Amino acid sequence: MNDSKALGISPFGPASFAKASIVEPDGEWSADIGVLGVPFDQGAGFRAGARWGPRAIRDMSVRFSSLTAKGKPGYWDLRSGRDRAICSIADCGDVEIVPLLWEQNFDRITQAVRHIRQRGALPFVMGGDHSITFPVLRAYEGAKPITVVQFDAHLDYRDEAMGVRYGHGNVLRRVRELAWVERVVAIGIRSLRTRREDHEASLRDGNAILHAYEIHARGPDAFASVLPQGRDVYVTFDIDGMDAALAPGTGTPEVGGLSYEQARRFLELVCTHNRVVGFDLVEVNPSFDSGQITGLLSAQLMIEAMGFVFPRAD
Numbered sequence: 001m002n003d004s005k006a007l008g009i010s011p012f013g014p015a016s017f018a019k020a021s022i023v024e025p026d027g028e029w030s031a032d033i034g035v036l037g038v039p040f041d042q043g044a045g046f047r048a049g050a051r052w053g054p055r056a057i058r059d060m061s062v063r064f065s066s067l068t069a070k071g072k073p074g075y076w077d078l079r080s081g082r083d084r085a086i087c088s089i090a091d092c093g094d095v096e097i098v099p100l101l102w103e104q105n106f107d108r109i110t111q112a113v114r115h116i117r118q119r120g121a122l123p124f125v126m127g128g129d130h131s132i133t134f135p136v137l138r139a140y141e142g143a144k145p146i147t148v149v150q151f152d153a154h155l156d157y158r159d160e161a162m163g164v165r166y167g168h169g170n171v172l173r174r175v176r177e178l179a180w181v182e183r184v185v186a187i188g189i190r191s192l193r194t195r196r197e198d199h200e201a202s203l204r205d206g207n208a209i210l211h212a213y214e215i216h217a218r219g220p221d222a223f224a225s226v227l228p229q230g231r232d233v234y235v236t237f238d239i240d241g242m243d244a245a246l247a248p249g250t251g252t253p254e255v256g257g258l259s260y261e262q263a264r265r266f267l268e269l270v271c272t273h274n275r276v277v278g279f280d281l282v283e284v285n286p287s288f289d290s291g292q293i294t295g296l297l298s299a300q301l302m303i304e305a306m307g308f309v310f311p312r313a314d
């Protein structure tokens with residue numbers, strides 16, 4: 001007798017996200033969450049390779065395959081005593097990316113996210129470099145105003161760099177220009193490369209910037225009044241928001257970043273006090289990872305976020 005499949009504990013076999021069933025975004029399927037991989041890294045200005053991020057996250061996500069078990073999905077949260085992530089997950093595979101044709105690739109990304117939303121599922125997107133957040137958010141045209149919560153070491157708010165306007169260093173600027181994005185709340189900003197002009201432009205646009213050093217000094221709960229409440233929220237999680245020691249597998253790591261407990265608490269505050277309309281986790285680059293810890297951390301952050309969005313009603 002082998003019921004490991006039914007129990008959802010086998011880590012073996014093809015690595016879909018948490019061993020979820022693989023579907024085509026534009027097919028006939030139904031699930032609470034549609035996970036989508038975007039293996040695109042043409043927006044990276046420094047060390048490329050985030051195209052392998054979705055695979056790295058899926059590889060380690062099989063550790064959490066009980067989430068997709070038949071009969072009793074989800075996990076028991078030791079901290080709250082609650083069952084969490086009581087939801088169904090479909091893995092929509094990867095967007096087909098072709099070399100060099102970035103505008104066409106962006107269109108494919110937008111289209112895939114549109115399909116997921118049309119199925120009534122909540123998109124959870126795995127990058128790819130951070131530039132993909134712009135084509136993902138384009139798929140929300142016509143939606144209610146969205147507050148974007150950004151976890152990141154960098155503002156990514158540069159208007160233009162040597163003619164480039166859609167790279168990963170410009171992405172929040174482009175996102176903020178979308179008519180349905182009302183505000184950006186950036187958490188964990190600390191890079192020495194932060195430019196005064198970009199910082200001022202972001203504040204002038206009505207965004208909020210939570211610096212890493214302030215978070216270390218005061219703790220996440222001190223910022224509760226700055227975080228959105230009762231809004232429609234899209235979370236974009238650049239893994240370099242985490243401390244470089246926890247997440248070395250990324251193109252532009254920065255020391256002095258968030259601890260796991262800080263990031264988790266921010267996710268809890270954001271996901272439980274708002275309506276989450278989408279989530280992405282970007283910039284995982286397994287070429288620089290050590291012991292797959294960045295892939296594992298990323299999978300766990302996604303699952304904790306799912307757990308906050310889908311707690312069991314009890």
Ligand SMILES: [Mn+2]
Pocket residue numbers: 130152153154156168238
């Ligand atoms: Mn970023």
